[in-house]
Amino acid sequence: MSFEVSIILFGGGRMGSAMLRGWIASGIGPGAIHVMTPRPDEALLGLAAECGVRVNPPLTARAGQAVVLAVKPQRVAEIADQIATIATPDTLIVSVMAGKTIADLRMLFPEVPSFVRAMPNLPAAVGSGMTVAVADCSAGQRLLAERLLSSTGAFEWLDDEALMDAATGVSGSGPAYLFYIADCLTSAGIAAGLPAEVAERLARATVAGAGAMLAPDGPSAEQLRRDVTSPNGTTQAGLEILTADGVLMGLVEQTVAAAAMRARELAAA
Numbered sequence: 487m488s489f490e491v492s493i494i495l496f497g498g499g500r501m502g503s504a505m506l507r508g509w510i511a512s513g514i515g516p517g518a519i520h521v522m523t524p525r526p527d528e529a530l531l532g533l534a535a536e537c538g539v540r541v542n543p544p545l546t547a548r549a550g551q552a553v554v555l556a557v558k559p560q561r562v563a564e565i566a567d568q569i570a571t572i573a574t575p576d577t578l579i580v581s582v583m584a585g586k587t588i589a590d591l592r593m594l595f596p597e598v599p600s601f602v603r604a605m606p607n608l609p610a611a612v613g614s615g616m617t618v619a620v621a622d623c624s625a626g627q628r629l630l631a632e633r634l635l636s637s638t639g640a641f642e643w644l645d646d647e648a649l650m651d652a653a654t655g656v657s658g659s660g661p662a663y664l665f666y667i668a669d670c671l672t673s674a675g676i677a678a679g680l681p682a683e684v685a686e687r688l689a690r691a692t693v694a695g696a697g698a699m700l701a702p703d704g705p706s707a708e709q710l711r712r713d714v715t716s717p718n719g720t721t722q723a724g725l726e727i728l729t730a731d732g733v734l735m736g737l738v739e740q741t742v743a744a745a746a747m748r749a750r751e752l753a754a755a
């Protein structure tokens with residue numbers, strides 16, 4: 487899907503760069519993208535040079551554009567003056583900051599009429615992201631935001647902004663939990679006698695392959711798990727440990743709850 491939209495991205499860090507890569511790969515015209523970030527790293531500068539993205543150009547008011555905020559919630563106040571100088575009655579702010587509510591954004595940016603609060607995740611960089619969002623803007627801007635956010639992978643609107651913090655705990659932070667599982671699998675492989683590099687290669691490929699099978703229109707996770715598990719075989723022996731007494735399930739519930747709680751705290755940061 488290729489379309490033209492003029493974007494100013496504030497924050498060229500991990501999430502900003504991940505979205506930028508996803509946008510470019512999906513065909514969004516790179517000449518239409520400006521990145522504002524105080525210390526662009528080599529990778530960002532290389533990507534920008536390769537694709538014609540402008541980094542830290544002088545900004546002027548540009549009607550109809552999307553301003554994407556990918557700075558830390560704790561630092562967003564620093565860009566209020568810059569946003570005030572570029573805001574027009576058509577400006578749409580798309581924030582991906584954890585915790586910050588649309589009400590918070592309205593207080594921070596009183597000149598801006600329209601907001602989308604989104605929560606993407608890092609696999610956006612490879613077109614396999616999961617983004618959820620809520621909107622307080624016109625139907626046309628909602629469509630624009632949806633095209634932008636869905637260009638990096640799966641996307642859905644949430645009806646209730648109160649669900650954004652729980653979604654942050656599941657899909658926003660979720661890739662980190664799975665990367666940790668990959669590390670656990672590597673360590674367990676080493677403990678079981680595999681050379682470290684072999685264990686790591688096996689763990690990475692296994693988590694990536696299992697993730698690929700969880701395509702949205704594919705079988706359920708439960709069905710896929712059953713497909714691996716031969717009755718009385720090796721997987722059953724392993725899963726009896728992993729699922730014993732619901733300990734892991736309880737830990738994952740606590741993990742998501744802690745992340746959601748931190749998102750609520752960040753609203754006030």
Ligand SMILES: NC(=O)C1=CN([C@@H]2O[C@H](COP(=O)(O)OP(=O)(O)OC[C@H]3O[C@@H](n4cnc5c(N)ncnc54)[C@H](OP(=O)(O)O)[C@@H]3O)[C@@H](O)[C@H]2O)C=CC1
Nearest residue numbers: 497498499500501522523525556557558559564583584606
């Ligand atoms: N990382 C993730 O997986 C996800 C992150 N998010 C959200 O994305 C946002 C960014 O997170 P993340 O990318 O991890 O953090 P990073 O620290 O990697 O990126 C933040 C970027 O913002 C830049 N920045 C700081 N001040 C300004 C400013 N005044 N104007 C423009 N840019 C500025 C920083 O530059 P410098 O380092 O030079 O100060 C840095 O490059 C957060 O709000 C987070 O909640 C949402 C979903 C997932």
Ligand SMILES: O=C(O)[C@@H]1CCC=N1
Nearest residue numbers: 583584654658659660
């Ligand atoms: O850890 C964080 O605060 C951000 C938001 C979701 C993923 N990373």
